[in-house]
Amino acid sequence: MQLSKTVMAIGFAFAASQSFAQTEITFWHAMGGELGESTNQIAEDFNASQSEYRVVPVFKGTYEEALTAGIAAFRAGEQPNILQVFDAGAATVIGAQGATIAVQDLLEANGVNFDIEDYISGVRYFFADSDGKMIGMPFNSSSPIMYYNVDALAAAGVTPPATWEEFQNVTAPALKDAGYIALAQSHLPWIFTENFHSRHNLPFATNNNGYDGLDTQILVNNDAIKAHFNAMTEWQEQEYFAWYGTGWGDNQTPFEEGKVAIWLGSSGSFGGLAAKDLGFDFSATNLPYWEAVTTEPTQTFIGGAALFAMAGKSEAENAATAAFFEFLTQPETQYKWHRETGYVPITTAAYELAKADGYYEEAPAAEVGIQQLSLPAGENTAGYRMGFYVQIRDVMNREYGRILTGETSVEDAFANIEKEANDLLSRFSRTQG
Amino acid sequence: MKRAGFVNRWLPMLLLAPQLIIIAVFFYWPAAHALHSSFYLQDPFGFGSTFVGWENYTDLAANTEYRRIAWFTVLFTCLVTFFSLALALVLAVKADKVIRGARSYRTLIMWVYAVAPPVAGFIGVIMFNQSWGPLTRLFEFFGRDMMLGVNYNDTAFAMVLVSIWKQVPVNFIFFLSGLQSIPKSVREAALIDNRSASGRFWDVTFPLLAPTGFFLLIINITYALFDTFGVIDTLVKGEPGNNPMTLVYKVYVDGFRGNDLGGSSAQSVILMVLVLILTVVQFRLVERRIHYT
Numbered sequence: 178m179q180l181s182k183t184v185m186a187i188g189f190a191f192a193a194s195q196s197f198a199q200t201e202i203t204f205w206h207a208m209g210g211e212l213g214e215s216t217n218q219i220a221e222d223f224n225a226s227q228s229e230y231r232v233v234p235v236f237k238g239t240y241e242e243a244l245t246a247g248i249a250a251f252r253a254g255e256q257p258n259i260l261q262v263f264d265a266g267a268a269t270v271i272g273a274q275g276a277t278i279a280v281q282d283l284l285e286a287n288g289v290n291f292d293i294e295d296y297i298s299g300v301r302y303f304f305a306d307s308d309g310k311m312i313g314m315p316f317n318s319s320s321p322i323m324y325y326n327v328d329a330l331a332a333a334g335v336t337p338p339a340t341w342e343e344f345q346n347v348t349a350p351a352l353k354d355a356g357y358i359a360l361a362q363s364h365l366p367w368i369f370t371e372n373f374h375s376r377h378n379l380p381f382a383t384n385n386n387g388y389d390g391l392d393t394q395i396l397v398n399n400d401a402i403k404a405h406f407n408a409m410t411e412w413q414e415q416e417y418f419a420w421y422g423t424g425w426g427d428n429q430t431p432f433e434e435g436k437v438a439i440w441l442g443s444s445g446s447f448g449g450l451a452a453k454d455l456g457f458d459f460s461a462t463n464l465p466y467w468e469a470v471t472t473e474p475t476q477t478f479i480g481g482a483a484l485f486a487m488a489g490k491s492e493a494e495n496a497a498t499a500a501f502f503e504f505l506t507q508p509e510t511q512y513k514w515h516r517e518t519g520y521v522p523i524t525t526a527a528y529e530l531a532k533a534d535g536y537y538e539e540a541p542a543a544e545v546g547i548q549q550l551s552l553p554a555g556e557n558t559a560g561y562r563m564g565f566y567v568q569i570r571d572v573m574n575r576e577y578g579r580i581l582t583g584e585t586s587v588e589d590a591f592a593n594i595e596k597e598a599n600d601l602l603s604r605f606s607r608t609q610g
Numbered sequence: 611m612k613r614a615g616f617v618n619r620w621l622p623m624l625l626l627a628p629q630l631i632i633i634a635v636f637f638y639w640p641a642a643h644a645l646h647s648s649f650y651l652q653d654p655f656g657f658g659s660t661f662v663g664w665e666n667y668t669d670l671a672a673n674t675e676y677r678r679i680a681w682f683t684v685l686f687t688c689l690v691t692f693f694s695l696a697l698a699l700v701l702a703v704k705a706d707k708v709i710r711g712a713r714s715y716r717t718l719i720m721w722v723y724a725v726a727p728p729v730a731g732f733i734g735v736i737m738f739n740q741s742w743g744p745l746t747r748l749f750e751f752f753g754r755d756m757m758l759g760v761n762y763n764d765t766a767f768a769m770v771l772v773s774i775w776k777q778v779p780v781n782f783i784f785f786l787s788g789l790q791s792i793p794k795s796v797r798e799a800a801l802i803d804n805r806s807a808s809g810r811f812w813d814v815t816f817p818l819l820a821p822t823g824f825f826l827l828i829i830n831i832t833y834a835l836f837d838t839f840g841v842i843d844t845l846v847k848g849e850p851g852n853n854p855m856t857l858v859y860k861v862y863v864d865g866f867r868g869n870d871l872g873g874s875s876a877q878s879v880i881l882m883v884l885v886l887i888l889t890v891v892q893f894r895l896v897e898r899r900i901h902y903t
């Protein structure tokens with residue numbers, strides 16, 4: 178009798194826990210190493226903050242691998258609730274209408290207030306559609322900024338250059354005399370192509386930079402960027418600039434070793450640099466611009482990745498996804514993420530919180546990314562939307578590598594990029610038919 | 611002569627079924643799928659697709675970059691196959707003669723076999739590190755600036771070197787066992803007829819090793835074409851850039867990185883045809899001239 182009571186009690190307890198079962202959702206991301214730990218921490222914090230929902234983060238490899246895994250899973254009907262997709266994959270995932278639920282729709286349907294104006298200016302429209310509706314929730318957002326070795330610049334008696342003219346005529350010669358290679362950068366398509374157009378407010382593609390249609394043509398073969406690459410090859414000859422390959426880390430290492438004085442990287446690199454014992458002081462400032470191209474430089478846009486709510490899930494699970502997104506945009510969550518990783522806080526409220534907390538007084542360089550994203554906007558600063566863009570970037574990397582190893586000329590390289598990119602764009606437009 | 615046979619027609623089918631099912635599921639079905647996809651341009655998520663006929667193939671034929679990659683693949687395959695066979699043969703012949711400590715020598719040569727391709731590639735990345743790699747230092751001593759991931763030829767050199775290093779042990783094991791299976795009587799007879807060691811090698815040992823060599827030739831060509839993927843991926847650090855790559859890596863770059871399913875399917879079909887031709891040529895032409903003992 179006693180025993181059967183116990184059994185019944187257990188049975189009831191089990192039934193009760195079933196009826197209050199948490200809704201579990203999966204979140205596939207591409208954040209490895211320390212970033213992965215920070216990502217897992219956010220998920221844990223969310224799970225601890227309430228009892229209704231549980232989010233399970235799963236690391237899926239690089240950005241490209243995560244996107245491919247998500248696509249394959251979607252085709253098999255096994256997609257996760259949330260998929261992290263990077264900037265270059267935006268056209269693929271947003272183009273496939275029906276694969277995702279627009280974050281704006283998801284939040285509004287689940288009674289969460291959504292106002293795109295809450296987000297800082299450079300973040301708003303990169304993952305939005307042509308009507309300005311936000312499709313993907315910006316998650317790890319960064320922008321290319323200029324890091325410099327404070328000791329090196331002091332030794333050369335120069336200040337960080339505001340323009341490329343200043344770099345060419347003043348900064349680089351002085352740094353060379355002081356025994357440094359003046360400049361290196363880590364991502365030619367992102368920093369010196371996409372954001373080059375944004376910084377100078379130049380159109381990067383037709384159809385409003387690709388947002389308004391599929392029959393887009395790339396406008397990369399223009400005089401401003403060709404002049405920039407010609408200048409770069411001259412800097413390379415004069416040993417003002419060095420290129421260490423397409424890999425990100427290969428170009429960052431010489432800066433960390435103190436060989437290179439100025440390095441263009443991601444605002445998200447800040448956390449990693451600050452954690453290292455570099456043996457010199459570093460700081461950061463905005464990307465320089467060409468005065469010959471514009472006297473009113475504009476903002477850059479975000480790189481990094483966004484979270485997409487995948488379609489084909491139950492309403493209960495979508496509610497859980499919405500709750501997680503709401504949690505992500507909380508100023509406290511954003512501020513913590515910003516501090517740990519160096520990625521920018523995506524909302525004005527989170528930015529204000531970081532300011533009020535005095536974070537930028539102790540680490541002024543951490544504010545550069547967000548300041549640059551908040552510079553005046555122009556008609557070409559929202560971002561770009563081009564299909565097969567991962568391949569277009571690969572074409573750029575290939576041709577840029579050939580320019581910098583003397584295999585091809587700037588003129589031929591850009592003609593090639595234009596042709597191959599337009600071929601890819603027209604192929605992509607037909608995949609959507 | 612009476613042949614032993616099955617009475618029931620279905621029993622042999624049943625016994626073959628597991629193998630046939632595995633081949634059908636893991637080879638014919640994906641191959642048919644790839645063939646089908648190669649005639650379409652497809653939205654990666656599977657929403658839209660356009661029938662384009664042979665266009666994916668004609669695009670590849672017209673693409674100068676694809677031709678460049680094809681040529682690199684041919685060169686890469688020849689270099690890797692030739693050098694890994696030649697080095698392994700030299701090592702096997704020498705190791706065959708060692709009397710004292712033979713086992714230790716053999717084990718030392720063989721153990722690289724256990725290294726997985728990506729690990730081999732990673733060792734290459736370390737050896738050719740731009741600022742402190744031991745091999746970079748060595749080349750610096752001879753006045754050459756090795757720039758892995760920057761200079762096309764340097765990266766190609768590293769790929770070939772690592773791929774050979776990884777493959778030599780496999781060939782070594784086969785050549786050594788091939789050498790040891792040559793009858794002692796044959797060797798002794800040769801010793802009487804010919805005093806020159808190299809003469810004996812080319813006239814007697816080498817022809818008797820031919821079956822092993824032919825088998826290894828096929829194995830090595832397939833290795834260089836397909837199994838070096840891990841080495842290449844690690845050496846280019848996942849960023850193709852201006853680095854050399856092989857046709858298989860290109861399939862991955864376009865299909866898995868770029869999500870261009872039609873284009874990369876067409877490329878895999880081309881590779882399938884290539885392997886088919888290679889197999890036919892090898893068995894039809896080469897095998898006739900080789901005597902298996």
